[in-house]
Amino acid sequence: MRGRSPCTAKSQTEEALTRTQRAGLLALAAAVLAAAFIVLRPGDGDDERAGPDNARPTTTLSGAGSTGTQAAPGRPSEPDGGPLLVPGTVRTIRVSKGDTVRFRARSSEVEELHVHGYDILRELEPAATTRVSFTADIEGIFEIELERSGVQIGELRVEP
Amino acid sequence: MRRALLLVLGLAAAVALAVPAAAFAHGLVGKQDLPIPRWLFAWAAAAVLVVSFAGLAALWPRPRLQSVRERQLVRLPRVLDPLCGALGVGVFAFLVYAGFAGAQSAQTNVLPTVVYVIFWVGLPIASVLAGDVFGAFNPWRAVGRLAGWTAARVARGPLPEPLGYPERLGRWPAALGLLAFTWVELAYVNRDDPSTLAILALAYVAAQLVGMSLYGVPAWCERADAFGVYFGLFARLSPLRWRRARLFVRSPLGGAPPLPAMPGTVALLCVMIGTTSFDGFSLGGQWSPVAGRLQDAFVGLGASQAVALELAMTIGLLGGVALVAALYWLAIEGVRGVTGGRARELGGAFAHSLVPIALAYVIAHYFGLLSYQGQAIAFLASDPLGDGADLFGTASRGIDYGWISATAIWYVQIGALVAGHVCGLILAHDRAVARWSDPQTALRSQYWMLGVMVAFTCLALWLLSGSA
Numbered sequence: 001m002r003g004r005s006p007c008t009a010k011s012q013t014e015e016a017l018t019r020t021q022r023a024g025l026l027a028l029a030a031a032v033l034a035a036a037f038i039v040l041r042p043g044d045g046d047d048e049r050a051g052p053d054n055a056r057p058t059t060t061l062s063g064a065g066s067t068g069t070q071a072a073p074g075r076p077s078e079p080d081g082g083p084l085l086v087p088g089t090v091r092t093i094r095v096s097k098g099d100t101v102r103f104r105a106r107s108s109e110v111e112e113l114h115v116h117g118y119d120i121l122r123e124l125e126p127a128a129t130t131r132v133s134f135t136a137d138i139e140g141i142f143e144i145e146l147e148r149s150g151v152q153i154g155e156l157r158v159e160p
Numbered sequence: 161m162r163r164a165l166l167l168v169l170g171l172a173a174a175v176a177l178a179v180p181a182a183a184f185a186h187g188l189v190g191k192q193d194l195p196i197p198r199w200l201f202a203w204a205a206a207a208v209l210v211v212s213f214a215g216l217a218a219l220w221p222r223p224r225l226q227s228v229r230e231r232q233l234v235r236l237p238r239v240l241d242p243l244c245g246a247l248g249v250g251v252f253a254f255l256v257y258a259g260f261a262g263a264q265s266a267q268t269n270v271l272p273t274v275v276y277v278i279f280w281v282g283l284p285i286a287s288v289l290a291g292d293v294f295g296a297f298n299p300w301r302a303v304g305r306l307a308g309w310t311a312a313r314v315a316r317g318p319l320p321e322p323l324g325y326p327e328r329l330g331r332w333p334a335a336l337g338l339l340a341f342t343w344v345e346l347a348y349v350n351r352d353d354p355s356t357l358a359i360l361a362l363a364y365v366a367a368q369l370v371g372m373s374l375y376g377v378p379a380w381c382e383r384a385d386a387f388g389v390y391f392g393l394f395a396r397l398s399p400l401r402w403r404r405a406r407l408f409v410r411s412p413l414g415g416a417p418p419l420p421a422m423p424g425t426v427a428l429l430c431v432m433i434g435t436t437s438f439d440g441f442s443l444g445g446q447w448s449p450v451a452g453r454l455q456d457a458f459v460g461l462g463a464s465q466a467v468a469l470e471l472a473m474t475i476g477l478l479g480g481v482a483l484v485a486a487l488y489w490l491a492i493e494g495v496r497g498v499t500g501g502r503a504r505e506l507g508g509a510f511a512h513s514l515v516p517i518a519l520a521y522v523i524a525h526y527f528g529l530l531s532y533q534g535q536a537i538a539f540l541a542s543d544p545l546g547d548g549a550d551l552f553g554t555a556s557r558g559i560d561y562g563w564i565s566a567t568a569i570w571y572v573q574i575g576a577l578v579a580g581h582v583c584g585l586i587l588a589h590d591r592a593v594a595r596w597s598d599p600q601t602a603l604r605s606q607y608w609m610l611g612v613m614v615a616f617t618c619l620a621l622w623l624l625s626g627s628a
Contacts, residue, residue, distance in 0.1 A: 025217035029210045036206030116190040117561050139566035141192040159194060160566050 081131045085153040087146060094157045095136045101156060102133040107146060115156065117142040190559065192443070193528040194566045195626025196573065204574045208581055208617045212610050215585050216603070223594035225587070228414030236405045245302030252299035252361075258544045259358025266352035268546030270537075275357055276345060277533045279387075281526040284394045284519060291402050292395035298388055300365045301381050304372035322376035325383060330423030333371070335431050337364070337386025339481070342435035346442070347473035349466045389428065393419075393515050397583070416515055416587055421508035429511055430485040432518040433616065436525050438480030440623030447476065487612050488514070494608030499601055509595065510609060513588035517616050520580020524573040524620055531569070535559045573624055581617040585610065 082102030083091055095101055105113050111124040117138055124130050124146070136158040144154030196204070259271040266272045286293050295301070312319055350356045364386075371380045381388045395401075396415035401408045419425070441447055451472045458468035492507045499506075535557075542555035549555065588609040592602040 021217070023217075025213050029213040029217070032206060032213065033210045036203060036210070039202075119190075119558070138191070138561040140194055140561065142190065157194070 081129075082133075083154075084129070085144060087149070087151050087153055090152050090155055092155045092157060093144075094159065096159055097136055097139050099136050100133055101136050101158075102131070103144075103154065104129050104131050105144075105153065106130070109149075111149065112147040114145045114147045115142060116145065118156075121147070191528070191532055191561055193569055193573075193624075195444075196570050196621065196624045198625065200570060200574070201621050201625040204578065204621050205618050207574075208578060208614060208621075211578060211582055212585060212614055215582065215589070216606070216610065219586065219589045221593060221599055223590050225411070225414055225417050225590045226594045228410050228417070230401065230408040230410045230414075233400075233407045233409050236407065238405045241296070241405055242302075244296040245298070245305065248297030248299040249302050251297075252365075254544075256358045256361055259354040259361070261545060262354055263546030264354055265546060266354070268540075268543070269354040270540040270544035270546075271354045271357050272352050273533060273536050273540055275361075277530060278537060280341075280345070281522060281530045282534065283391050284522050285530070287391045287394040288397050288519060291398045291400035291407075292392055293402075294391040295381075295388065295395070296402060298381070298385075300368040300372070300385070301377060301388065303365070304369060304377045304381075307369075307373075308377060322379070323374050325375045325379040328423055329384070330425065331383050331389060331428050332424035333384035334386045334389035335424050335428040337384075338390055338428065339431045339435070339477075341386065342431070342439075343474065343477060346435065346439055347470050347477055349470055383422065390432070393428075393432075394519055396512070397516055397519065413516070413583055413587060416512040417591065419512040419515075421505075421511065425511045426488060426507050426514075427485070429514040429518055430481050430488060433514065433521055434481030434484035435477055436518075436521040437484065437619060437623060438477050440525050440620070441480065442473070442476060444623065444626050451476065484616075487615055491608045491612035494611070495605045498605045498608070499596060510588055510591060513584045513591065513609065513613075516580045516583035516587065517613065520576045520617075521620055523576035523580075524624060527572050527576070528569050531564055532559055532561055574621070577617050577620050581613055584613050584616075588613070 080102075081104045083093060083104070085091055085103055085105045087107060093101060093103055105122070105124060106127070106129050107113075107124045108126055110126060113122040113124055113130065113132065114120070115132070115134075117140060118134060120132065120134060122130050122132055136156075139158050139160050142156040142158070143152050144156055145152050255271055255274055258269060262269040262271070283294055308319070344351055344360060368380070368385055371384055374380075375384075382392070383389065396419060397413055398415065399409055399412045401410060401415060442451070451469070454472035454475060455465070455468040458471045459465060463471060489503070489507065492503055492510070495506055495510075496503055536559055538554045539557045542552045542557075543549045544551075589602075589606055592606050592609070593599070596602040596605065
């Protein structure tokens with residue numbers, strides 16, 4: 001505070017002014033913060049799953065396995081094995097952490113299916129349907145890819 | 161604050177209309193981060209506004225960072241300098257060799273992970289924590305200095321003086337070099353190909369050696385070496401500074417205000433922020449339709465699919481940089497309306513306040529990449545060529561994707577952005593009270609800087625929320 005001792009009358013007025021301003025700004029800040037807390041708390045009906053994800057031909061499937069056979073609106077309900085992934089489209093499979101991911105995959109050629117991140121590999125025989133299921137224990141967005149041709153056939157989204 | 165709000169809204173609109181890019185993920189990545197949920201995005205944006213207001217109210221009325229005292233911490237043996245340089249050259253030579261001789265796959269060759277993860281993301285963070293570590297190991301600088309030293313010995317007399325570095329060139333070569341690197345990273349189809357990366361690395365070194373031989377090693381490396389300048393900027397935020405085998409401590413951020421103003425500095429920072437923004441934007445939903453349309457248009461003009469995609473990505477990349485530059489110069493025009501003066505000079509005077517924001521962008525966008533793909537260095541170091549070697553017994557390790565939760569990553573991202581925002585605010589405020597003795601002028605000029613910083617931070621949050 002020693003630095004303030006040589007204050008002139010003029011700068012004292014300035015400091016008084018800025019103190020009022022400061023108080024006002026801090027009050028405003030507190031009000032904004034309080035409003036933010038009230039308005040933006042989670043669970044206020046924000047639906048993260050709405051809206052298109054991707055321009056690629058994508059189908060969104062909510063849940064799989066343990067979350068029930070709940071299919072996206074307008075689609076016939078999926079059989080027990082979950083959605084069918086084939087080359088040509090990229091389907092998004094959404095699950096919550098801890099759920100079981102179930103899907104089926106098919107390819108017209110001999111292929112190797114790769115779920116990135118989980119590093120699950122399955123051999124695909126031509127025209128045969130292969131079932132895949134595992135527990136979603138890593139959060140994130142993962143590619144499901146046909147390894148030999150490098151074609152992405154699905155996207156796995158595991159949310160917390 | 162209405163101006164700031166307008167800026168934010170204008171920015172959001174601009175981005176929504178802005179040039180888009182094609183959806184792709186780095187070939188390296190097995191996992192992408194989940195977008196920040198909407199409620200957290202909104203909460204973080206509100207926190208940014210609150211922090212900004214509180215900052216305006218609480219920041220100091222007299223400059224504190226304009227002349228920062230340094231204290232010497234330790235003195236190291238001088239032989240360390242050439243040793244570090246030699247190590248840098250050795251590692252660089254080995255990496256280039258691995259790029260040519262190793263398996264030509266991004267996953268099994270060590271080079272792509274070192275370039276895009278360790279070098280591009282790891283070194284900025286290391287620079288902030290430990291000072292300019294890259295400067296000590298910089299391989300091309302070491303070669304340049306060795307060449308100068310050898311030439312002086314052989315000539316047995318004074319070498320001809322290097323040319324004077326042209327004032328007007330400033331940091332423009334570094335800005336262009338960085339733009340070229342980010343183009344390779346984000347737009348180039350062969351970005352992950354190890355031998356292509358090795359060739360590009362050699363070409364970069366050749367260009368640096370030409371520059372150093374023309375203008376001298378120190379003048380060139382401080383201004384024109386894209387990576388030296390890039391890491392050096394981040395190191396200015398660090399409390400540690402290395403100089404001639406001595407280590408100094410200073411207050412954090414204290415290295416940023418003395419950043420010498422020169423042409424191209426704002427361009428460099430706009431490249432840093434704009435290209436990272438575009439990388440984030442290209443992963444969101446809005447870019448892929450636009451990229452698809454651009455790609456089709458270029459195919460219609462006779463380009464191949466790959467070239468068309470590269471052109472579309474190039475447009476997006478340049479659009480990102482242009483958007484960031486436009487925002488910054490808009491704020492500078494606003495400041496000029498309050499204080500008068502020349503725009504170019506004002507722009508240079510506040511450029512250093514963008515450095516922490518650029519760092520926050522790097523951390524927020526690439527923390528996930530570093531925390532997962534960074535682990536790959538354990539097995540890649542043991543088997544750098546991808547030929548089955550196991551030098552350190554770690555070749556069979558994998559990447560543990562479960563060690564950090566998606567929620568923790570979100571908080572790291574938001575924490576980095578808010579901290580970067582506050583640091584930028586502090587630097588701009590300190591410069592303003594140093595420049596304008598009238599506190600009212602300083603305060604009013606800062607509304608504009610605050611506006612642009614809120615815009616940058618909200619842009620980053622919006623990008624991380626999957627362009628929600």
